[in-house]
Amino acid sequence: MSLTPDLSKKVGLGIAPSPNPFLTPRPERRRTDPRMVDWNSNRQDRDKETNVQVLLRCRPLSDDEQRLNVPKVISCNEHKREVSVSQNLANKQVDRIFTFDKVFGPKAQQRSIYDQAIAPVVNEVLDGFNCTVFAYGQTGTGKTYTMEGGRRNKGGDLTAEAGVIPRAVRQIFDMLEAQNADYSVKVTFLELYNEEITDLLAPEDNSRSTEDRQKKPISLMEDGKGCVVLRGLEEEAVYSVNEIHSLLEQGAAKRRTADTLLNKHSSRSHSIFTITVHIKEAAVGDEELIKCGKLNLVDLAGSENISRSGAREGRAREAGEINKSLLTLGRVINALVEHSAHIPYRDSKLTRLLRDSLGGKTKTCIIATVSPSVHCLEETLSTLDYACRAKNIKNKPEANQKMSKAVLLKDLYSEIERMKQDVRAAREKNGVYIPLERFAKEEAEKKASKEKIEQLENDLSLSEKQVDRFRELYLTEQEQKLDVESELKDCKINLENSNKTLLDLQESYRLAITMLKEKESIISKLLRSENSLIQCAKELRTNLQSASEDIASLFSKLDQKDRMEAENQSMVLTFGSHLDQRLKDLHRTVLGSVSQQQQYLRYMEEHVCSYLASKCDATQALESRITKMTETYTSGVATLKDLANALQRKASSDLEQINSTISLQATAVENFLVTAVLEAKEVICDIQNSLDEQKQLLAFFTRQQEEGLQRSLVSAQVISKETVSFFNNLHHHASKVMTVLDESQIQRSNQLIKFEKMFKVR
């Protein structure tokens, strides 16, 4: 930004001079003057592009916000130079991260911001550069707090809350004093309100009304070389920090502020405080050089959401103007970032004033301020996007050309001389107070004008004739015009009324739209919750239906179970009676078979006894016979022995007789043996027969026994099979009933869990 105040009117008259004060000529003259020495003509320096530095400062929650527990959506990481914004988009937590050249969180102190970010900029000013620091952000986020500070500084002492401006002033003076250099410091302080520039340092004209005083306008012009000239802007020479502070307070008090919903002391205008420093440098040969640097400190009005700031009518128009100029600033930033052929600087006075700071030769630093509150999320995101884009703006900072002191002094002296002549003429004469030389010059100009006037008079008489002709025409036209005018007046009144109604309507329309939107959102929320309720009710109904169905099925299962149990009971009973019957039958059969067997056994016993008795008799008879035979045999053997002896004694005479007797005896023995054998055979046969009989009887008894046993076995098998099948059936039924009961138990517990869950959710 190169703001060039018009020096023709003032320049620090009446202020006590410093030990070595000097005043600089108009900067526009400096640029064009061929006598100036370009001591800084360093090509590399010229072509060096630097990005605009962007800092981000997040203010702490205000006392009111803390009391209301307003949630924070911003978190700052000063170390990483990052700011993250937490957003809730469609029920999703989304974090957006922005990176800046420096980030200062809510706890950052005024001093640390200044030392880290602004002090190096001020050093550049003292090195002969033009620098701009401007604060940008939503209303109430701390732009004025950052630039000017919280509380006013007492005397020359800086308080902890002192902002960028008082600290920069202090640094400039401290450094100049430390350098022990000859210097001059001048300041301007202007306000841009509703596209009108006013001088905040202009002395108050007590003859005017308060309203007129406040609205003393400054015209903004261009010198044809792209430099902005502010005609009528007071440039005050200052010699101490305190002087600047009092000027600042004076100017700040004149700034337009208002109480809005978002800031009790909201600045309604943009303000630019400019400090111009001229420093005498060490002589190069005979030449003494003057270095010039300029620091522009800009506090922009806050961008605001008109409905949220509660601005109405005049305030709303004012906010509209603020937003319009900031919008143009945004368009300029966009055009610079996109390297557009046309940069719309001329679209607002703000961008015309900041032209050199955005894409020009100035070193620029933007402090973007944001609030951490969730209520400011939309504006915060817009500020962060804005500031992020601004990081890409490239400036080509160039140090101001140094001037030789001789040239500067010559210019100053001639300026002073001209002013002195004016003062002298004013003191000495009455009437016209101008020097003779200028009087002669003006007389010649007057003569030329007179000649011109005569010629013009001739032209005028000719024209007058023409005018007469036209006058008639004009009169008729006039009458028509009067008619039209009265109509127009009516129309204007109507139009004004319509405009007023339109504005009212627009306002009420806007209000209605916002109310409608709010209502729509409430209705849509209600609809959504109604739908979800209906959905829940439907789900509950289906759940209840399924539950009642389950309960019915449970009941039917219980009935079935009862039925089965009754059936089982009756089955058990019939089985019991059946079993009882069968067991009785078995018992009877067993008893019958036992008695039969006993009978058989008794019969067998008897039979066997009789058989044994007969056998005993037969054996005894056989034994007696055998005994007899043995005796007979023994007697025969003895007889034979006797005979043999007799025979032996009779010798061989009786041999034949003996032989015959022997053969008789042998035959008798043989016969006896045959009969004995036959008898033995008979006995054996009898024994055999009786044994066979016994065998057959025993076989018969055994068969009968076997059959009886078989029958009882079969009936016992049948009974056991039936018992087994009955118990299997019983077991099967019981397991079925158990599984049914288990299933129903699981189902019921699942349903109960579901119900519980559903009721918990609701």
Ligand SMILES: Nc1ncnc2c1ncn2[C@@H]1O[C@H](COP(=O)(O)OP(=O)(O)OP(=O)(O)O)[C@@H](O)[C@H]1O
């Ligand atoms: N970093 C901070 N620390 C403490 N208080 C702050 C801070 N920033 C701002 N504030 C306080 O917040 C309030 C609003 O600040 P300020 O007036 O500076 O906002 P602004 O951005 O200039 O608003 P507007 O654009 O409406 O002028 C003031 O009371 C100020 O003291």
